[in-house]
Amino acid sequence: MSMPNMVGVPLSMLDPKFLHTNSTSHTWPFSAIAELIDNAYDPDVMAKQLWIDWTRIKGFDCLTFQDNGKGMTKKGMHKMLSFGFSDKQAVGGHAPVGMYGNGFKSSSMRLGKDAIIFSKISDTMSVGLLSQSYLESIQAEHVVVPIVTLGHDGQSSVEDAASLQDILKHSPFNTEEELLTELTAITSISSTGTRIIIWNLRRVANGETEFDLSTNRYDIRIPEDACETHKNQNITQSVPEIIYSLRVSISDGEPIGSQAGFGACKYLP
Numbered sequence: 001m002s003m004p005n006m007v008g009v010p011l012s013m014l015d016p017k018f019l020h021t022n023s024t025s026h027t028w029p030f031s032a033i034a035e036l037i038d039n040a041y042d043p044d045v046m047a048k049q050l051w052i053d054w055t056r057i058k059g060f061d062c063l064t065f066q067d068n069g070k071g072m073t074k075k076g077m078h079k080m081l082s083f084g085f086s087d088k089q090a091v092g093g094h095a096p097v098g099m100y101g102n103g104f105k106s107s108s109m110r111l112g113k114d115a116i117i118f119s120k121i122s123d124t125m126s127v128g129l130l131s132q133s134y135l136e137s138i139q140a141e142h143v144v145v146p147i148v149t150l151g152h153d154g155q156s157s158v159e160d161a162a163s164l165q166d167i168l169k170h171s172p173f174n175t176e177e178e179l180l181t182e183l184t185a186i187t188s189i190s191s192t193g194t195r196i197i198i199w200n201l202r203r204v205a206n207g208e209t210e211f212d213l214s215t216n217r218y219d220i221r222i223p224e225d226a227c228e229t230h231k232n233q234n235i236t237q238s239v240p241e242i243i244y245s246l247r248v249s250i251s252d253g254e255p256i257g258s259q260a261g262f263g264a265c266k267y268l269p
């Protein structure tokens with residue numbers, strides 16, 4: 001889509017507050033993570049692996065989701081960040097899980113206020129920003145999503161200049177080199193794929209992130225007190241691990257080496 005000098009792509013006339021309202025459909029945070037797993041597994045992406053990790057970037061606790069699926073063009077990323085658009089088809093009997101075109105938006109915004117998406121497909125690399133903090137900061141009346149496409153040489157086109165400036169100003173990646181480093185994280189593993197980074201993670205009343213990121217370096221856990229409602233009437237019964245351990249809930253996750261120490265790799269069927 002060619003929109004010279006426009007900041008981002010306007011997503012119809014959605015009020016930015018909708019991003020939060022829409023995210024409340026996920027009452028349990030792992031159901032939001034399951035949506036992202038489904039997206040990587042769906043027949044239009046067909047990732048074989050999805051790496052879920054926690055890392056800290058410039059002081060922000062971040063969740064990262066990186067797959068070795070088919071990746072997206074700029075147009076595909078626009079669809080990803082739009083609402084209600086899904087043209088998934090079954091492929092070879094592999095039926096898509098997503099079909100309402102809302103899973104990414106509701107799940108990413110359930111996990112944190114802000115998300116940046118890096119995607120590599122054949123010869124293009126695109127970066128998109130879905131960010132409540134950004135929309136608040138520019139006092140946007142409608143949801144807009146800056147998207148920029150970088151060529152092999154890391155250069156973007158003039159028509160993306162305003163989007164690029166906004167991504168650099170309102171994400172943890174403040175230079176084009178830093179954006180390229182994240183794209184290299186994809187290409188170091190596979191020729192195509194998508195890397196999603198979510199920051200400003202949701203916090204609970206005591207100010208901590210809703211996930212316990214430190215007790216077990218090989219797991220993302222939900223603190224015990226948040227699991228109280230899942231306890232059986234019988235108070236001696238403990239909460240099943242599948243409720244509070246991401247590693248157990250994705251069942252075949254195995255540790256992989258990662259800078260942050262935590263890493264779960266989901267092998268997709």
Ligand SMILES: Nc1ncnc2c1ncn2[C@@H]1O[C@H](COP(=O)(O)OP(=O)(O)O)[C@@H](O)[C@H]1O
Binds near residue numbers: 039067079097099101
């Ligand atoms: N990890 C991914 N890799 C490539 N494309 C993706 C990925 N996640 C989402 N998409 C694209 O974004 C679109 C919107 O995703 P989503 O909001 O979850 O809706 P749905 O899954 O119902 O289509 C998907 O249809 C898909 O084309």
Ligand SMILES: [Mg+2]
Binds near residue numbers: 097099
């Ligand atoms: Mg989906």
